[in-house]
Amino acid sequence: MVNGSQQQFFKSAGSPTPVNESAAPGRVGDVRRRNLSLVLDSIARTGDAKPSRAQLAAGTGLTKAAVSSLVADLVESGLVSEVGLYRDGERGRPGQGLELSSRRGVVGMEINVDYLAVGLVDLGGNLRFHSIVESRNRGMAPQEVMQRLGSLVAEAVAAAAVENVAILGGGLAVPGLVDEQRNMVLSAPNLHWENEQLQPGSLLEGAPLGVRLSNEANSAALGELWYGGGPADFLYVSGEVGVGGGVIIGSDLYVGPGGSAGELGHIVVHPEGPECSCGGAGCLETFAGQEAIFDAANIPDGSLADRTEQLLAALAARDPGALKAVHDAGRYLGVALASSARLMDIDAVVLGGHFALLAEWLRPALLMSLERYAPGLLEPDSLGVSSLEHSGTLLGAAGQVIRSVIESPFEFLLASKLA
């Protein structure tokens, strides 16, 4: 990066505005980097259709010659496989179908307050193995939780061996703010974790891409985007113990300058509202968090599964307290979404987690509230409910690793050539 010959800028002391270290210069080789990604992405998007080189050339705008050369590299690295000829009853030489290799995969992992989950996702996005176990992780030491997670991961690794899937890496989602670079959980209030250093890499020794830490709501949003048919722009609302959010803009996750964007739970929905655990007041979470809803609905303490079941039963029985609790949550969620949609110019919402379960009762109040506070901004059609249930988060966590390969295959090729 730095030039060998210690170039000096402006010699007069004080260095008045040296030439800024701008973005990296374009090199001839960057073109191939980009086109490798373009072709790989085209194959990924085309999905089940298994495109031929000629179709990729037409779809990407590259020449057949260029595509052939690029595909050769991708096949050699193992990311792409040829899946035999295909025909459709017309003349001409048949094409070689191409797909993301089903013999390469990533392990998706989720630590949440009440459960642990692991899944094996192949490059094509198929969930090849999936396992969830209840685990009261609140207040448990990270090491202990990681150890429990490790035994779940071992199952996934075993399944991968049986299915002949090579594991490239893993993604681990946790319900809190993370520093991805340093593998730290900066703050996960619902787990009672603060500045915890994790060793996610040790969950998958030897995986070339390591294990990538991520936020639960963000991963769920990405899961919805990539594997749940989410639109290119939407706000994902994660109703786990806390109320989280993930912002998808232009098919990309918006994380903000510090990486902690989407904190929907701490939008102020009533300036005279109750104190919040975050130190503020009137936050959405104080009206629409799981705890707040259970309390307002008079559901006694107990395990999450029990309480949820009781709440759903009460709602089905039209219990006025329960109905009002959910109605209020929907109303305030509407306030938060109206403000968010106006601020970020977003016109679609996907409800996940707890909110997906309650959607039947929540939706009417939410729509009414949106109509009151931001009339015409969000159509009822664009207020969706996640269908991925508990696999959305781990699909998203794994997907981030898969995506990083699709976006930078060149680096992956390099690594696999060295090995």
Next chain:
Amino acid sequence: MVNGSQQQFFKSAGSPTPVNESAAPGRVGDVRRRNLSLVLDSIARTGDAKPSRAQLAAGTGLTKAAVSSLVADLVESGLVSEVGLYRDGERGRPGQGLELSSRRGVVGMEINVDYLAVGLVDLGGNLRFHSIVESRNRGMAPQEVMQRLGSLVAEAVAAAAVENVAILGGGLAVPGLVDEQRNMVLSAPNLHWENEQLQPGSLLEGAPLGVRLSNEANSAALGELWYGGGPADFLYVSGEVGVGGGVIIGSDLYVGPGGSAGELGHIVVHPEGPECSCGGAGCLETFAGQEAIFDAANIPDGSLADRTEQLLAALAARDPGALKAVHDAGRYLGVALASSARLMDIDAVVLGGHFALLAEWLRPALLMSLERYAPGLLEPDSLGVSSLEHSGTLLGAAGQVIRSVIESPFEFLLASKLA
């Protein structure tokens, strides 16, 4: 875009997921496109220091050979000029200083509710000519307003001739939602404009880059970023007749999928608040808009300048009504900023327009409110006040055109070679 030879994808009817039309493929020539921009941007950033080719090579990571070739093209196009040798009392051949040409400029224009403003900004960002006139534009026909603006522009054009500045294009900011592509003002409630088709190009016939329409708050935010020393990430709050906002993330304007992000004025700050002109209720604008503040402070009707003067006088005289009006505005602005900062992960704010004038009285209430609703999120130091006053918006409007040249000089070179 489409291939000549009508490539057919999957022939079986129904075309199951044709290969997606992804991003454009990388061509060898893209490298030069990028590096031209890189070098030009380096020169722009280095600003007054007027870097030499060798310094640019060191700063960009390109070789001297590449920089020389790139600079030759930029000089030929007139975007960059050599400004003589410079020395600093050391040995060696002196470098040729390079700068953005001061003989190329862009006209910045602003239509607001109570005034019109025009400025001539050269590529280096110097405001070479500036003129503001009062004009009660509310309810006036767009044609009439554009005509008045035209005579102001004529002054700027004359000034450019005198100063020997060639005008490349213009930027026109209006206080409303615009469709930049189609030169339409979709909605400017405070002007009483709705779906108005403008002809901004006719303001500067013959300017190669035409005239670009933009939103007032967004332009002001960009002005603050480029010419007011704003940080890389901040929320600009524009207190004109309405309350607007501009979101700067990573030194880029965030406009959202539909281009209308930053609508700070219609964030809900109190769910039981009054009806708003937007159809919603409890919006920030109903508490902190100019009208709301003047009303709450019991300032009688009149021109904006008069009312502002009266309000400032009342505040200086410690009039309780005026103090409370501004205090309340600050409090609710704090609610909106707390929510926005949490949602978008922003940690700096710049107050502009009316809010800049009232900053002395507004700031304490605002800080108190931020501390109440989002403790620790925004440091007092990161709550700034714009110093650009009425030139910020037109600087930003012109800057967008300048920036587009810096980001895509290749297209500009092409055009100037054809001419």
Next chain:
DNA sequence: CCATATAGTTCAGATTGAAAACTAATTGGA
């Protein structure tokens, strides 16, 4: 006045995609 230092240019070499010609594989119809 020349050794040294720095700026900038020239030229060979490498990478890469475009364009076009070519080879490969398949079908429909003579």
Next chain:
DNA sequence: TCCAATTAGTTTTCAATCTGAACTATATGG
């Protein structure tokens, strides 16, 4: 049965562009 037509994919030639190294240009200081 076999060949024209059609489509897939490869090979070859060419142009664009950067790097690296050698070279020229221009200054200072002893």
